[in-house]
Amino acid sequence: MISKDRTLSMSKSLARIPIERVERAILLIRNEKVMLDSDLASLYGVTTKRLNEQVKRNRERFPEDFMFKLSSGEKAEVVAICDHLKKLKFSSVLPYAFTENGAGKKSDE
DSSP, X not given: OBOXXXXXXXXXXXXXXXXXXXXXXXXXXXXXXXXXXXXXXXXXXXXXXXXXXXXXHTGGGSOGGGEEEOOHHHHHHHHHHOGGGGGGGGOSSOOEEEEHHHHHHHHHX
């Protein structure tokens, strides 16, 4: 829900997040609006490793259309385009991309 002061309330456990912060993290990959695991983890105040552990632990709650792993080419492209993702350049791990349904599912946990 978006309020008049341009913040987003996602769940009771999350603080109010400025909508601009959320909008900045949304990318268009494979014709899907997605958010990378590192950005989603940041919004939830957890590490990317912890977010991905929870997803693996609850894999049945995240069907393929809720998330996918980026290819090495896609990773290189987002690193080149998005300044805030430069740290991914040196990671050997391919990030997950969460669709709108997948990102919303995390807030249901």
